[in-house]
Amino acid sequence: MAFRLYNTLTKQKENFEPVTPGKVGIYLCGPTVYKESHIGHVIGPVIFDALKKYLTYKGYQVKFVVNITDVDDKIINEAKRLGVPMKDLAEKLTAAYFDALDQLGVNSIDEFPRATEYIPKMIELIQRLAEKDAAYATETGDVYFDVTKCSNYGKLSHRKSDDQLEGSRELAGGGKRNAADFALWKAAGADEVGWDSPWSRGRPGWHIECSVMSMALLGETYDIHGGGMDLIFPHHENEIAQSETATCKPYVKYWLHNGLTRIQTKVAGGEWKNEKMSKSLGNIRPISELLEAYPPAVIRYFLLSTHYRRPIDFSDQALTDAQKGMMNIYRLLDRVNRLNGEDVYRYPCDVNSLTELAHTDEDHALREVLTAGQLKFLETLDDDFNTAGALAALHDLATAVNRYIDRRQLETKPDSDARTLALQAGRMITTLGRILGVFTEPLKSADSDDELTEKLMALLIDLRAQVRKDKNFALADAIRDKLTALGIALEDRPEGTIWVKM
Numbered sequence: 001m002a003f004r005l006y007n008t009l010t011k012q013k014e015n016f017e018p019v020t021p022g023k024v025g026i027y028l029c030g031p032t033v034y035k036e037s038h039i040g041h042v043i044g045p046v047i048f049d050a051l052k053k054y055l056t057y058k059g060y061q062v063k064f065v066v067n068i069t070d071v072d073d074k075i076i077n078e079a080k081r082l083g084v085p086m087k088d089l090a091e092k093l094t095a096a097y098f099d100a101l102d103q104l105g106v107n108s109i110d111e112f113p114r115a116t117e118y119i120p121k122m123i124e125l126i127q128r129l130a131e132k133d134a135a136y137a138t139e140t141g142d143v144y145f146d147v148t149k150c151s152n153y154g155k156l157s158h159r160k161s162d163d164q165l166e167g168s169r170e171l172a173g174g175g176k177r178n179a180a181d182f183a184l185w186k187a188a189g190a191d192e193v194g195w196d197s198p199w200s201r202g203r204p205g206w207h208i209e210c211s212v213m214s215m216a217l218l219g220e221t222y223d224i225h226g227g228g229m230d231l232i233f234p235h236h237e238n239e240i241a242q243s244e245t246a247t248c249k250p251y252v253k254y255w256l257h258n259g260l261t262r263i264q265t266k267v268a269g270g271e272w273k274n275e276k277m278s279k280s281l282g283n284i285r286p287i288s289e290l291l292e293a294y295p296p297a298v299i300r301y302f303l304l305s306t307h308y309r310r311p312i313d314f315s316d317q318a319l320t321d322a323q324k325g326m327m328n329i330y331r332l333l334d335r336v337n338r339l340n341g342e343d344v345y346r347y348p349c350d351v352n353s354l355t356e357l358a359h360t361d362e363d364h365a366l367r368e369v370l371t372a373g374q375l376k377f378l379e380t381l382d383d384d385f386n387t388a389g390a391l392a393a394l395h396d397l398a399t400a401v402n403r404y405i406d407r408r409q410l411e412t413k414p415d416s417d418a419r420t421l422a423l424q425a426g427r428m429i430t431t432l433g434r435i436l437g438v439f440t441e442p443l444k445s446a447d448s449d450d451e452l453t454e455k456l457m458a459l460l461i462d463l464r465a466q467v468r469k470d471k472n473f474a475l476a477d478a479i480r481d482k483l484t485a486l487g488i489a490l491e492d493r494p495e496g497t498i499w500v501k502m
């Protein structure tokens with residue numbers, strides 16, 4: 001099956017064919033660094049990092065760019081409020097953003113252009129537009145884009161001109177020719193940050209920076225532009241208008257938009273209700289706080305366990321559920337490790353490298369399940385990058401391998417060929433997971449007391465084993481029941497007792 005992506009521009013799934021065969025350029029709108037990043041700021045990077053990993057797996061050479069908006073009215077106002085220079089505030093928040101991405105395994109971004117580094121190029125593009133009379137300056141030194149000079153304005157958001165007026169942030173007045181015209185350049189006040197330009201000392205509008213930085217790094221026509229659905233209009237519509245009017249070339253081939261975060265809150269009666277995440281509702285939590293409360297791998301997995309175009313219903317319960325789901329796979333991987341005394345994460349494995357040794361019906365059946373599972377995983381991703389479906393395929397594989405280990409009684413019978421097949425099956429799961437940047441290593445807890453917990457649990461398990469040996473079953477059961485009450489389950493297995501958070 002060909003790799004297909006849903007293109008917002010054409011409103012349908014299309015076969016993916018890059019502008020230059022073998023190469024892919026991806027641009028994602030990054031954060032405006034004026035407040036600490038929250039979950040909404042990392043959805044795009046996690047999704048597009050996974051997409052880049054998948055495209056790389058498919059053999060493409062991918063360049064992935066995420067911008068940092070480090071000059072903007074919001075940053076200026078926040079810096080003023082805090083009494084710090086804009087640059088210092090932007091740098092501090094950019095560093096925190098990078099740290100969050102790093103923890104979340106977002107490690108494939110090639111360039112992070114900053115708006116303030118591209119001001120001369122932005123002025124150049126505005127000049128090109130002015131030469132075509134598509135950009136005009138007002139008496140106050142602001143420069144606007146004239147939307148009537150772009151014949152197909154509205155083609156991305158599929159809006160008619162009346163809707164455009166309604167959605168436009170700025171109203172007519174202040175020398176604008178049309179209400180929907182948008183700012184390319186804003187004159188700065190005397191005490192404000194500004195750069196010299198032919199029109200005024202000022203700063204760029206937001207839309208122009210993405211056109212300029214993406215075209216500078218990926219070419220005037222490139223493959224994939226991503227962002228949240230809230231950016232379709234006006235931001236991306238305006239990017240298209242100004243870029244295509246200036247270059248007379250198609251700007252972006254595939255527009256991909258991810259769903260937004262909804263917060264789930266409990267309302268009277270114990271019901272859950274979805275709310276939009278917003279500052280006014282006070283339901284935004286900084287990503288740094290979440291990264292302290294949950295293992296970063298769980299947050300990444302959670303964000304990929306919904307199809308990227310759907311809204312993400314975010315709550316503590318949803319993250320806890322994601323962790324529980326992940327634990328099913330981690331436990332299987334641990335189980336395979338124990339059987340073989342090997343590291344399931346270390347070597348890759350796919351269906352082509354499965355051992356030829358198969359003695360029983362179960363062996364043959366597992367090989368078939370593995371072959372079908374790998375195909376399903378990849379085909380699901382080929383269908384509009386459905387990571388949710390692909391992760392479900394991994395769960396099916398883990399269930400099949402667990403069943404295989406049970407049926408072949410591998411924990412009590414040292415059948416080395418069968419144990420090898422189980423190890424290879426586990427390695428297939430980590431190999432497929434790695435394509436999306438999940439199950440790349442054992443789960444690291446966000447909890448700094450993790451090591452101590454492990455030691456205390458080992459101590460309790462030993463004590464319980466001892467009292468059972470002494471036939472004090474009442475005390476042994478009491479230990480287990482009290483742990484259950486704390487949300488910890490003990491599982492007695494032939495190779496020993498393990499504990500899991502419920």
Ligand SMILES: [Zn+2]
Pocket residue numbers: 028029030210235
């Ligand atoms: Zn942008």
